[in-house]
Amino acid sequence: MGRRLAFALVLALALLAVPGPLWASSTPSRVAQPGEPASEILYVVEPGDTLFSIAQRYGSTVSAIARVNRLDDPSRIYVGQRLMVPMGDVHGIDPPDSLPYVVQFTDRLVDIAVRHATTWRALSQLNGMVSPHGLYAGKTIQVPSTEEGRLEGALRSVEPHDTLFRVALRHDIPPWSLAFANRISNPTLLYPGQRFVIPGEAERALQPPFLSASVDPLPASQGETLVISVRAARPVTVTGELFDRGIRFLEEDGLYYGLVGVHVFTDPGLHELRIRATESSGSSTEMSGRLLVHEGQFGYERIHAPPGLLDPAVTAAENELLNALRPTFTEPRRWSGTLQRPCEGSISSHFGTRRAYNDGPYRGYHGGVDLRGSTGTPVYAPASGTVVMVEDLIIRGRALMLDHGWGVLTGYWHLSEIEVELGQEVMQGDLIARIGNTGLSTGAHLHWEMWIGGVNVNPMQWLEPFYRWPEGG
Ligand SMILES: [Zn+2]
Known part of the structure; x- marks a missing residue:
């Protein structure tokens, strides 16, 4: 509390002392190293800025900037606005109950919200997101940490001799839905004490015949292998494209697997993944989404x-x-x-x-x-x-x-x-x-x-x- 007050005071004094034009350069002079105690600079918002882009530029976080500047809605900043940007060890400033979460391929904001006992509004606020198009597979966002039990009936431990089917039966939900929500590709591989998310009403409804689609690992990196696994409600032929190349899918126990090599020279950034299910009648359904590819750490x-x-x-x-x-x-x-x-x-x-x-x-x-x-x-x-x-x-x-x-x-x-x-x-x-x-x-x-x-x-x-x-x- 005292700390927040101190920040506010510094801001107020700064505003009083130097009125008028820009006095903080918009180019970063330095980025704080992890573990370094928090320090802060004054930043003047420029066209095109978001709290997220500012946070990234200075090694800070959206929630830390929002807290220090007492912003109720981090998606609302305006050109010329003066913001204190905390750098260094900003985790003391971050709400202690938020955790990083890597967005999965078929995730919508509402799905992530339901799984973390919050609302999509609260999530977009926490992350300074101005549009749902800001969400893509491999992006790391902050989610409220969920204590066990806070999510009514949501997180449950596996008991000895439990099977996925028994857990599903107990919660009156289809086993595939439970498997999908927990990214379990083999329902027989459960261990006692393993925790399940029991999907809620708002669980992702993919267009039929798709039941699930996931990409592992996320985010993708140059020079790595990606496993794309797709589940469909009935036998179909699955095809797909990524990096302008076709993906060959093979079926095994009801799951369709596609392996993709991310070339060392693949451009870092967002790439479109398209997956198509073709019925024996010839009609087909397509789903698509964006994937983040990180630069590899190469010498x-x-x-x-x-x-x-x-x-x-x-x-x-x-x-x-x-x-x-x-x-x-x-x-x-x-x-x-x-x-x-x-x-x-x-x-x-x-x-x-x-x-x-x-x-x-x-x-x-x-x-x-x-x-x-x-x-x-x-x-x-x-x-x-x-x-x-x-x-x-x-x-x-x-x-x-x-x-x-x-x-x-x-x-x-x-x-x-x-x-x-x-x-x-x-x-x-x-x-x-x-x-x-x-x-x-x-x-x-x-x-x-x-x-x-x-x-x-x-x-x-x-x-x-x-x-x-x-x-x-
Ligand atoms: Zn060699």
Whole structure:
């Protein structure tokens, strides 16, 4: 309280002391570092500003600015208005009962509000949103934190021996609706104590035949894999587009899965995702929404290579050989859960690093991850699959590729030995090769790469449970 008063006083004094034109530059002089105690600057609102854009520019938050300036409606600011902008550790100023929430693909403001026992008006006020079009998948907004029990009948714990169907029955709601509200792709995977949101009346009503659609993980990042899962009320053919490319969907236990590789050079920002369900009669229904793609955290490196090795004829022929494999798409899915690390070594070069050769421009990027290891170190299959390439190449050296189904391929370069044959089926954990220093390589290591629908992505993401895959495949 005293703090708020102090801020108000500073503002009042500032207004008295320097009347008239702008005295706070609209360009940020500096952005406070996290953990730094709160300090504040005076900002004069310019055309096009929103509290959100101002908060972002100065490392502050909408609610902190609204509190300090006692704004009842953060969506109403006007050009020329003078605002104190707290920077640094603004969390002491933020209402303690608000939490960040990442907007999901099919979320409407009203759905998020219902799930957090509030109204869409209160949410838009808390976040300084002036239009519902400001909402998109991957955006982080503030929501009031919900204490258990405050939402009447909304958050419930799973009891021992509960199944999703029993919980649904107890609350008189369809099991799919419960599964959707809680983003459960496999209804048999419940654990005691797990908490459910029991969807309310205003739960998202998608256009039939769509029952649900989600994108994981959100927000998306350059160089990552996205899993798009769609549920429909009846058997349909699901197709879609993202980044001007078609998405191939495959059905498994009533869910349609589409895997998308976000290319390292995809523009950061908003991208339109379209999903279509086509009935056997030929009629189709489309849903669409915007997805936020974050910039990846990639470094830069210069590679010094003898000119002969970078002969365009050599690189083109080798790339062509690989490109012929990029459209590979087989069924079924050959993995479940996370992938196994192919060798123990730590990372010596990360995926996505922007690369320039000799004195050239940064036109390339590191298409895989380099793992440390001496020549002869065993390499194991990270998932089951089929050997689809065994080659001795000039740049990639002794090279091996596995197909894991659904357009997921992994590659292993610079090997000393390959322990499998073309066409061979391997199981997760099988010995497939040994680390080496062949091709364009300056020391023994494993270059491990991954393709999703022909797009190079970071395989390290797959070592973590970024999506809860059902067993089998
Ligand atoms: Zn590499």
